[in-house]
Amino acid sequence: MSEMWINMGPQHPMTHGLWNLRVKIDGEVIVDADPEMGFLHRGIEKICEYRLYNEVVTLMDRCCYVAGMSWEHLYMMAAEQALGVEVPERAEYLRVMSAELQRLGSHLMWFAAFVQDLGLMTPFLYGMRDRDLVLDLFQAYTGARMTYEYMRVGGVRNDVPVGFTDRARRVMDWLDQKIGEYEDLCDKSDIFVARTQNIGVLSASDCVNLGVTGPMLRAAGLPRDLRRDRPYSVYPELDFLIPTHEGADVYGRYRVRMEEMRQSIRIVRQTLDYLDRHPGRVLAERVPRFVGAPAPVPGKETYVLRRGYPKGRGFAAIEEPHGEATAYVVNEGAENPYRVKFRSPVMVNISAAKSYLVGYRVSDIPAIMGSVDICVGESDR
Amino acid sequence: MRPKDVVPEMQRTFPDSVLEASDRQGILARVRIEPRAILPICRWLRDVAGFCHCSLVAGIDWVETREVLYHLWSDEMKVYLELFAILPSDDPHIDSVGEVWRGALWHERETWDLVGIRFDHHPDLRRLFMPEGYQYHPLLKSLELHEPEELEVKARHV
Amino acid sequence: MGLSERPLPATPASAASVVPPTSPPIPTWEIEAVRAKEFIPPVKESLRDLISRKAVDGVTRPVFNWAGRNSLFPLHWGLACCAIEFAAAFGARWDAERFGLVPRSSPRQCDLLIVNGTVTWKVAHKLIALYEQMPEPKWVIAMGNCATGGGPFRTAYSVVPGVDKLVPVDVYIAGCPPRPEAMLDGILRLERLIQERKE
Numbered sequence: 001m002s003e004m005w006i007n008m009g010p011q012h013p014m015t016h017g018l019w020n021l022r023v024k025i026d027g028e029v030i031v032d033a034d035p036e037m038g039f040l041h042r043g044i045e046k047i048c049e050y051r052l053y054n055e056v057v058t059l060m061d062r063c064c065y066v067a068g069m070s071w072e073h074l075y076m077m078a079a080e081q082a083l084g085v086e087v088p089e090r091a092e093y094l095r096v097m098s099a100e101l102q103r104l105g106s107h108l109m110w111f112a113a114f115v116q117d118l119g120l121m122t123p124f125l126y127g128m129r130d131r132d133l134v135l136d137l138f139q140a141y142t143g144a145r146m147t148y149e150y151m152r153v154g155g156v157r158n159d160v161p162v163g164f165t166d167r168a169r170r171v172m173d174w175l176d177q178k179i180g181e182y183e184d185l186c187d188k189s190d191i192f193v194a195r196t197q198n199i200g201v202l203s204a205s206d207c208v209n210l211g212v213t214g215p216m217l218r219a220a221g222l223p224r225d226l227r228r229d230r231p232y233s234v235y236p237e238l239d240f241l242i243p244t245h246e247g248a249d250v251y252g253r254y255r256v257r258m259e260e261m262r263q264s265i266r267i268v269r270q271t272l273d274y275l276d277r278h279p280g281r282v283l284a285e286r287v288p289r290f291v292g293a294p295a296p297v298p299g300k301e302t303y304v305l306r307r308g309y310p311k312g313r314g315f316a317a318i319e320e321p322h323g324e325a326t327a328y329v330v331n332e333g334a335e336n337p338y339r340v341k342f343r344s345p346v347m348v349n350i351s352a353a354k355s356y357l358v359g360y361r362v363s364d365i366p367a368i369m370g371s372v373d374i375c376v377g378e379s380d381r
Numbered sequence: 382m383r384p385k386d387v388v389p390e391m392q393r394t395f396p397d398s399v400l401e402a403s404d405r406q407g408i409l410a411r412v413r414i415e416p417r418a419i420l421p422i423c424r425w426l427r428d429v430a431g432f433c434h435c436s437l438v439a440g441i442d443w444v445e446t447r448e449v450l451y452h453l454w455s456d457e458m459k460v461y462l463e464l465f466a467i468l469p470s471d472d473p474h475i476d477s478v479g480e481v482w483r484g485a486l487w488h489e490r491e492t493w494d495l496v497g498i499r500f501d502h503h504p505d506l507r508r509l510f511m512p513e514g515y516q517y518h519p520l521l522k523s524l525e526l527h528e529p530e531e532l533e534v535k536a537r538h539v
Numbered sequence: 540m541g542l543s544e545r546p547l548p549a550t551p552a553s554a555a556s557v558v559p560p561t562s563p564p565i566p567t568w569e570i571e572a573v574r575a576k577e578f579i580p581p582v583k584e585s586l587r588d589l590i591s592r593k594a595v596d597g598v599t600r601p602v603f604n605w606a607g608r609n610s611l612f613p614l615h616w617g618l619a620c621c622a623i624e625f626a627a628a629f630g631a632r633w634d635a636e637r638f639g640l641v642p643r644s645s646p647r648q649c650d651l652l653i654v655n656g657t658v659t660w661k662v663a664h665k666l667i668a669l670y671e672q673m674p675e676p677k678w679v680i681a682m683g684n685c686a687t688g689g690g691p692f693r694t695a696y697s698v699v700p701g702v703d704k705l706v707p708v709d710v711y712i713a714g715c716p717p718r719p720e721a722m723l724d725g726i727l728r729l730e731r732l733i734q735e736r737k738e
Contacts, residue, residue: 010665013615013644017622018662038510039662040619043695045495046520050694058691062715065620081406109623112630128630146620146716208433208456211484222456229459315407315452317436317461326437326452339520341439343452343488351487377619380510511697512661519696526694 002027010039014366016113017376021353021369025362033357035350040380048340053079053153056340061147064378066109069102070320071378072151077232078327079153082314090280091155092234097271098150100264104175105134106321107257110373115186117366118195123185130178133171140164154284165272172265183258196251200368202356203248210352214323214345215260216372219245219252226319240267250371322346322373346379382430384409384458390430395422409460416466416475423481431455432462435482438489440496442521447473449498474499495520596737607676608733611651611726614669615642618656621683621716625655628719638726646672657685657692658699670706680725681708684715691715
């Protein structure tokens, strides 16, 4: 009779964001779990219906704040399909470079927060330091560290400055040698290994039925990665591997993400080679005029309806650092999208909490939830 | 099953329920189905056609009707399939596909919360994002956003 | 003409709105303070008052203020994007701990609440509960545009347009998100405010 529900959150050092994990515990063992979301629900999908297509980009950065470029890329692909706009190739390479740099930034942030929850303080500082190097690169060509607003319908806002590719190559070389050091730091710690192996196991068939995607699925052995299975943008021309692990546990997810960082470095180097060799446009020449047009003047709104822009729907799916994210844009011929719907991988990964928490102890919760890589901004939208 | 066989097989197996299918760029097909037949069709899609992953359940508010949208992914064929059903706005309800794909349960909770579509036989249909007791469904077109005036907040000023 | 024959000052309309209806409209000590300020002629300062003014205002109050401002313990709490910059400020490049900031997990051990991110109505009463759990003296920093006035989500149906609708704010830091240097600048401004505390 010692079962009780306890709240872990919304203010909890483990949560990294505003969500509440309600667990039912019997002594120290977890018997049931019921995550509670919605504390950061900002109504992004509703606000998007009141913004122009290019203005939605500001909300995309803030939707998932650790993976802003990935979500901008996702929304832009869906909007361009809905509007019928082609993107020049240099812009595609810039987008992929941004997305892979963002994957590095997101995984480094995850690494810093994850090991801090397990008690390792030094890799937290290393992770934040290296993430600052990647954010310096972002600042060099977009001007901002986190909320870039870099992509536009039809391409990107501006090209990279002179000397950027050399600087980026130096950062990639530095990160390449450092990731091995961080893996060493964690693997050689007995406490880390004991706290992460065979903890939070979610088998591949469970993952698939529960809709779990991303590193959690690849750590269970299933090599599904949308960059390889349903290639978008310029990924068919790039050379990279998809890391998987057989353990389906917290340790496996950690190994998958560290290896993904190495593959991201590989992709970024290939995009930098392309950018050096092929100059070109970064924004499409023919973009529908209303995409960036000013808002209609009250009293003169009818001019929007008279133009009769073509309607359409756009769908895009990317492999975001947290998993599979999709966007669905419904364009009804107006200046604003009629409906924008995003599928957040983090929301689905958290919804499966009961399956990977039951049977473990309360002290395992920071390790397990840390391995899920939670970003509440995209989960709650 | 090969990708180009999926829609013809579906139309053959469920002749009354699969209403129209159109091609869409980037996905296999956009198939309209009868709301009553959602569960048998989804079971068939998972077991026979191999769509193992339910990626998305969404709701769109066309003011007189509401559209519920499903995106399914198949690992063997590596394609997305889009199913949709049109529900009347007075009482939009459809069977929950939670017993076919458990990953759809939270998406259905979100759709109920934001668009107001009820899912029958859902084990736990409560609001996901808005607090309990919120009376509206925010993503409906009848709820308009506006600049909030100076709010009268019943909080103590310390 | 004595004190009891003068009419009392009129009740300001705003006082009724901030006090719950079950309590009396104006506490009586407040009335006496108003009357005392207006009508008691200045008296010679007693020795006890002189010592209290010199010792408290001159010595102990500045020492307490110095100790308080150099050991602000913020609550380990992050709401949205600004929380990532808050975390970055505790990294190796912008070391916030050199100012004495140590994030604590329990609000009972904190004196600084940094609201970094969008506040929604669902989390509002939890934020007020956290604020009330903090012991006096306590300060609130509204970090970022969302905490200051709702930010890019001001028109949303579920967002509180500014955390100053819920708790009193001492310092507002603008930015979306503010850089870690801006956050440290806001904390230093708060430290200057604390140094000038008189009570």
